[in-house]
Amino acid sequence: MDLTRQHNGDVAVESDSETANRTDGDTAIVIGPGVVDSGPEGPLAKAAFFGLAAKRIVEYRLVHLRGSMTKNQLDQLAESVLIDPVEQWWMHRHEHVAPSTQGQVSVVETGLRPGVTDREGAELVRAAAELGVEVVAAAVAKRWMVYGDLEEDEVEQLAERVLHNPVIERWAPGELPPSHVDATTSAPPTELVHLSGLDNGDLEQVSRYRRLGLNVDEMVAIQKWFAAENREPTDAEIETLAQTWSEHCSHKTFRASITTPDGEIDGLLDTYLRGATDTVAAPWVESAFVDNAGIVHFDDRFDIAIKAETHNHPSALEPFGGANTGVGGVVRDIVGVSAKPIAITDVLCFGPDDLDPAELPEGVLHPSRIRSGVIAGVGDYGNKVGVPTIAGAIFHDPSYTTTPLVFAGCLGLLPKGSHPTEPKTGDFVVTLGGAVGRDGVGGATFSSQSMGVETALVAGSSVQIGDPVVEKGLIDLVVAARDAGLYNAITDCGAGGLSSAVGEMAASLGADIDLAKVPRKYSGLAPWEVWLSEAQERMVMAVPDPVPLLALAERWGVEATVIGWFSGEGRLLVRHAEEVVVDIEVDFLHRGRPRLHLEATDANPARLPRHPVEAVGSSIEPVDALKALLGHPSLRSNEAVVRTYDHEVLGGTVVRPYDGVAMDGPADGTVIVPPGTEGATPLQAVAIGIGAAPLIGRHDCEAMAWAAVDEAVRNAVVAGADPDRLSLLDNFAWGNPTDPETLGQLVAACRGCYNAAIGYRAPFVSGKDSLYNEFVDADGTSDPVTPTLIITAVGVVPDVEIVPAVGVVAAGNDVWLLGPSAGVLGGSYLDEVTGGDKGGHVPAADPDAADRHRQLHAAIRERLVVSAHDISEGGLAPAAAEWAFAGRLGITLAVANTHSPYELFGEGPGRYVVEVRPDDADRFAELVPEASRVGWVTDDDRLRIGTEIDVSLEEVGIAFTSQQRSFSAPPPTTSESDADTAAAPDGDEATESDVIEAGESDAGESDASESDSDASDIGESDAGVSDAAAPDAGDTDGAQSSETDEPTEDGA
Amino acid sequence: MTVSPSVLIPIAPGTNRDHDLAMAFEAAGAEVAQHPLQAIRSGDVKLADHQLLALPGGFSYGDALGAGRLLGLDLGGWFADQVRDARARQMPIIGICNGFQALVKAGILPGGPPESESLSGSRFDSEGWRPKRRSPYDASLTANSNGQFECRWIHMTPERSDSVWIGSLSQPLRCPVAHGEGRFRAADLSTLNQTKRVAFRYSRPDGTPAGGSYPLNPNDSDGDVAGLIDHSGLVLGLMPHPENHVFSRQDPQRRRAVGGNCLPLFLAGVEAVS
The missing domain is CATH 3.90.650.10 (PurM-like C-terminal domain)
Incomplete structure (x- = not known):
């Protein structure tokens, strides 16, 4: 315990009439015990990063009260609503001094700027009124005790850079006055802006x-x-x-006329996005591109509203707040079409977690800090607003360092004709x-x-x-x-x-x-x-x-x-x-x-392959390639992140982002029964798929768009969605469109969207463009974002009972492969993990993919598909590995040409692996003529593909989750944690550090001591994960159903 | 012909699992009445007109000043008389997640020894505020040890009890937790064990206690405690969300096991007043 005094909790009851004990005006009290944050994202670690030799930093809550109250009332207020009777104590600030035995200590206080939303302060005023205590203003702040021999200017640096967030907070050494806003300031008058007579240069300057x-x-x-x-x-x-x-409100670039070498384009929105929707003329579209969100048909009684937004710029500056309000904004978009929000999605793009801080341009936050803040911000909003966050992705690439991207989406439900x-x-x-x-x-x-x-x-x-x-x-x-x-x-x-x-x-x-x-x-x-x-x-x-x-x-x-x-x-x-x-x-x-009129260069600047001869894949062993792919920062498990999002609230969730036997297998699409529609027969559901292909975009933005649409469609279809009732959202994050080459790429991507939407008969119903995502450094050099297109596919699952499992389910079942490898490795993740930019052609648009989606759905609809997984980034081998891992069963595949990297790691549209009972083989083959039987599910724990790959699921798990995942050892006991640390009263900071910690360690280096210690820091004993759920098959609720596809609906 | 019992589900600002809880009670055969707290406070809605009280999860008052704290203030303040009357009439009460936190912060759970406890268990009821005295029954729910919000499926195993809620349960229940402040801390765990105040413990799938290991015990709760009952067994509070696993479709293992295994908990509560 770092403070010598502890409040003893026994408070004398005194008469309210004792005016000698009355407090009038401002009071400040401190609540302890303090939180000592020593984690890798904690203030101590950040201080060390800036070379500040603090030894220990302890954070206390500081509560400012303005009002008139007796001592007894203050005691009552504190004991009733401010402290936890088991764990906490309080005292007046003037009594709160550091023990002299601890060496030099500096005190810093931080608090919200006046006017920034302070819910706790507002609730405290209300709570005081409930208790009959007169508090007119309250504010909750922080008091920091910094131990160590720091000079005054070093304390200042610490406060400036580590202890407070200048966007919303301020600080002072010693005591910071409360942030209550004085109500007396008078409003500045309305002013005139002089424009008359100004020439163009002057007008530009005014702007x-x-x-x-x-x-x-x-x-x-x-x-x-x-x-x-x-x-x-x-x-x-x-x-x-x-x-x-503004671009934000009027989408002037997407409405601009554009001159290209191929001719004039009369607005990207009308020509390509709305153009595709008009051409498809899908009967299930109720409203597209005219309101805050797109609206599509769900059943006779209800429609579904869908929308996805970007919140990139704010998230770059204040990651928590930016992402937080990003989610809040898109949820309101849904409410703005009279719908009740039912699901949140998030797609995040960050720079590398392990970026050398020396390489950061001035004014840019470190990617790991942006990541932890954004994730905490997304989770905080969704969790509190009571809408499940159930679908998303996280991409890591150096190009996102200066321009991190935050895409937040929302689905809602509204009765037909109610908007x-x-x-x-x-x-x-x-x-x-x-x-x-x-x-x-x-x-x-x-x-x-x-x-x-x-x-x-x-x-x-x-x-x-x-x-x-x-x-x-x-x-x-x-x-x-x-x-x-x-x-x-x-x-x-x-x-x-x-x-x-x-x-x-x-x-x-x-x-x-x-x-x-x-x-x-x-x-x-x-x-x-x-x-x-x-x-x-x-x-x-x-x-x-x-x-x-x-x-x-x-x-x-x-x-x-x-x-x-x-x-x-x-x-x-x-x-x-x-x-x-x-x-x-x-x-x-x-x-x-x-x-606006804009110029675009050749609408596909990188169409020609940079390397006509493929040079990928010969230099790497297949097993090593598989592990590198599973552990790639954009492909590895984000389970630790998803566990901080409430994906269950509203009770409609059917397929989670991480699902399967031990809830750690990546699901392709996620499924919910819209709350409020329960009771219908058959019970329909909504499946959400998300697609993006930024690596392909480096070569060919038109192909990227097709690939992204296909991935989103695949993810939705594999989760049970009817491919003939899909609707799409487009979200573009691009650079400066006044640059003709950047605009050329945007034109290409829009054309790809158009072709894919027509090809799949899946209309766009809403979207959002975020342009000018570029960072201009102090020298004026511009660094634009990698062109990034996120496609969200939302589809109707005709009957929730048909939804396939995540992960293989039963040994002895057959494995079928649907869809050929595209036979190219340009823009593939194999290319990426072997150094990048050696691949030739990127996967071409494949109009036949639409048929494969429909065939698979026909089989799912007849309940022939026990489980399935789409073949996505990294190709067949990682898909099979994830699928086996999710089901904790082995898979043996005997595909032809397994020596070929195209076969094992090639990517392309419309591909799946499917688990089917042997008894259903004939009917499955009838419905899915393009599929071929390539293997079977085994009851051991190995993935075998031809003679090239033979790995245990444990190795797969280590590569995919960056952590040791034991399959037999008993879980280690969580060590007793420091009492101070354990009492973290404020979730946010701790959440940030833990999230980043859990997801940060690099897969490829899982035996490095650093990542090991990270894992044990948060007590993430993954033995427990597998232990907890793996035996579920023989669960004590008994009766493991032998025919696994016939769940019973108790009480429905 | 029997009339379905009615469950009152109050909605505080920030409550968000009211729909889920309503769905579970409806599946168990009850009628549900969901009302904003304001409607109860204003007198439009009365607890006495219902047979069950169910406090849902969420972030009442934004978790300001600690999860459940301000809802606990309501339970012990203007709502205390109605709650006391209801308990005197043997009304079963359940609080889940934030509802549990509020019951604990209000002092209703685990509650003191039966002989000394006023029925409201409140520290700030109509008799005026009484300063807190340390008691072996003191308990709290605080921030998860790993410092983060945690949403994951767990197993929880009922203790042997004659409580109306859990007396008929014997198998481990599977359902999600979703909270940031669910770490149960007891001033004296042995008192609570001896007086049978523990309702559920986090466990392995076979029902043996989690033994404190993460993530079986997802928040580092003392004694693996996931839920409490008061001395009468009529008031149940728990952190996990059984209301999110009353249908097979909600079960991630639906293709591998029989789902919906938390429904019996709600059936038990409804049956008690039918």
């Missing part, structure tokens, strides 16, 4: 200076419009236009959710610009932290309001805040808004800041009668405020009490932006 992100043509259009109005624009007006016309979309003249504008602050002002324009050293400093305020509990309330309220038919239109407040949300809703009618009515977190906000604030967790509705809605909102504990009405006059009129701050014709706002 740059105000960080509007508008180009010269756009600035000129604005200048002209206001000249015709005979006045200058206000700051609120110019910001409104910048937000509305109204037409505001009516006279409807009231009602905001729902939290109050506004200076949060993220300018987020839409920020996210539409390139990142640079400067951005990290300037855009600090563009990043926020989310409050998933408020969002959970919003979901419940919107669902209740929808079912009661209380609104005529709804949208979420995302980038651009009210300016975008109200602006969009009022796009034809116009609206009259009074900003004075908008609830604020604190005073002192300029009107334009209220209008643009990106405070999270807010929705806007068009409501004919606010009374029942406001009552419902109160019932659900959601703040609801009428801020104006839809005027029908075609002008967006925004007032702040008496003062008019925005008065723009909606026609100009929404249809006045001059169309």
Whole structure:
């Protein structure tokens, strides 16, 4: 114990009338024991990284209270809601001193900046009121005791770089004043922006200076419009236009006309994405590309809403908050089409975990820090908002170091015809959710610009932290309001805040808004800041009668405020009490932006193979190649990450991301029964597949798009989805589209999307492009992201009972192979693990793949498929290894040409391995004529492929999970941990360090002592994993069903 | 003809497994009434009109100030009288995950010895706040030892008991845990063992205790304790989510074993009041 005093917990009861014991004004109390974080991502390790010789860093909770209370009341408050009676103690801050025996100690306090969402502080005020204690303001902060001989400037460095996050926090040596916001600041007035008479250069400068992100043509259009109005624009007006016309909100690149060597393209969106959807004309599409999310048919009663978003720029700066609000935003997109969210997806792209810090450009966070923060941020939001995070992927590549990518997706369920979309003249504008602050002002324009050293400093305020509990309330309220038919239109407040949300809703009618009515977190906000604030967790509705809605909102504990009405006059009129701050014709706002014109080079710059002669695979032993592939940072197990996401909440989950006997086998697609649809017969489900092929994109972006669509389709089909009821989402993360070569690659990818969507009869229903993903360093050198396209396929599983198992199920069953190797290794992971860029051609688009998907589905539908796995990155050998590992049974394959790397490791569209009972062989062969029987499931623990590969599942497990996975030894006992460490009261930091630790160690070096110690640090005894579930087959609930495909539905 | 018993499921801000719990009780033959806490507080909804109380999982009040703490404050504050009356009428009560945390933070679980305990078990009921005295019955749920939120399937084995909830159970149940603060800490575990307050322990598939080993015991709980009952056996609280394994389709091992094996827990509760 590092502190000598412990509170003894026995508190004298004193009369409230004893004024001598009354506290008035500010009180600060410290809660212990402190957390000593000595993990590899802990403050001590980070301090060492910066050469700061701290010996020990202990973190205490610090609670600021403002109010008037007796000693007894303070005791009551502390004992009732602030400390844990078994583990914690508290004391006044002035009593909290370090013991002199420990050597030199420095005290630093860190806390949220005033105005940053502090839920704990707000709840503490509420809890105090419940207890009858008068607390008017409360804030929760941290107090750090730093032991070691540090100079003053070293302590300062430690605080600056390690102990606080400057985006949302501040710090002070000794005592930091509480972050309560004084309510007296007066708002700055609305200002005019002088545009008249400015030439193009001046206009460009205004745009740059105000960080509007508008180009010269756009600035000129604005200048002209206001000249015709005979006045200058206000700051609120110019910001409104910048937000509305931003890439983020208007997708101007995807709507631009593009000149290519092959001719003119009249908008990528209309030509290729919506173009494919129109051509396919799928009857199951209810709404595509017109709303916050795509909407598709599920059954006679319900539709499914789907959407995926990017949140790259914020995540690069503040990984936790960026990813957190990314998830919150896409969940709100789903709520914005009146749907109840039912599943979250996340695809993450990071630089290498083991990147030498010396190679990091200035202003860039280390990939491992971004990774741990993003993962914690994704998990935190999904877990708390109560939506299962059930599908995703993590890619690692050096090119993502400066431009990490975060794709977050969401699915929702809504009754047919329940989503109204037409505001009516006279409807009231009602905001729902939290109050506004200076949060993220300018987020839409920020996210539409390139990142640079400067951005990290300037855009600090563009990043926020989310409050998933408020969002959970919003979901419940919107669902209740929808079912009661209380609104005529709804949208979420995302980038651009009210300016975008109200602006969009009022796009034809116009609206009259009074900003004075908008609830604020604190005073002192300029009107334009209220209008643009990106405070999270807010929705806007068009409501004919606010009374029942406001009552419902109160019932659900959601703040609801009428801020104006839809005027029908075609002008967006925004007032702040008496003062008019925005008065723009909606026609100009929404249809006045001059169309962008762009140039693209040859739309497939890298079409020709760089190395016409394949030179891959001859230099590596097949077993070594297999292990290297299983352990590749982008292919290895992410189970440790997935275990920090709640993938079970709502009770609909059928197939998890890691599933199988010991829940550590990678599933291809994941499956859920949408909560609320239970009871139907047959019970349908939704399968989600995700595809991406960034390595192929290095050679050929058109082929990459096809490969990504095929992978997403495969993953959904293998999970039981009907390939004739699939819908797709596209998410592009690209560089600067004004660079003709970058744009050429984008054109190629869009064309690939178009061809694949037609080829598979799978329409795109929504998407999102994130452009300008490039990092401009101090010298002005631009480093664009690897072109990255993520495809999400969502399909309907006609009957949940047909869903195949993850991992092979029974020895003696046959293994069938469906789909040929493409016979090329360009853009393959074998190429990557053997040095890269030696491969020739990439897998070509294969129109026959669609047939194979349909054949497999026919067999799944007849319940002939016991289990199946798609052949994906790395080819046949890793697929078979993962599949055997997931089922803890051996597989023997006798494919032809196993000496050929094409056969073992070649990739290509439409390929599967399938487990079928011998009795079903004839019928399976009839339904899947292209499949061939290539092997069988064995009851030992070995994977054998021809004579080339013979490995134990234990070796497979070690390679895949980077950890020792014993199959027989009893699990080691978890060692007693340090009492201080164990008491971690604040999950986030600890979570970050542990997640990174568990997933970080490199597979190829699993016997290196470092990764071993990592594994034992968190007590990850994997013997326990296999032990826990492997014997399930002979589980004590007895009756292992002999016919494994006939589950019983108890109580359904 | 019997009328199905009604289960009241209160929804605090941040509660998120209410749907799951409702589904489990419906599968067990009960009617469910899901209401925001506010509707109970305002008097629109009364606990006395229902036969069971079920506190679902989630992040009530965002886990601010500790998981279950502020919901515990509600249970021991404005809601305490209704809960006390219900317990006096032998109403079975179940709290899962966050609901369990709230029952523990409110002092209802494990509760003190029967003779000394007021029925509410609350430290801040209508008699006014009484300062906490250290007791061998003190217990808490704190952050998982590995410091992270943990979602994984576990086995938990019921203790021998005549509790209405678990008295009829004998086999290990399989279901997921999903929590960051589920580490059970007891001031004196032997007191709880002797007074039969332990309802479930994390175990191996064959029912033998996990022996503290991760991930069988996913959070490093003292004594592998996964759930508690009070002295009457009417109040059950547990960290794992049996409500997420009442149907075979929810079972990851559905092709390898018989699924839905947590349904009997809910059947037992419903049967007790039928």
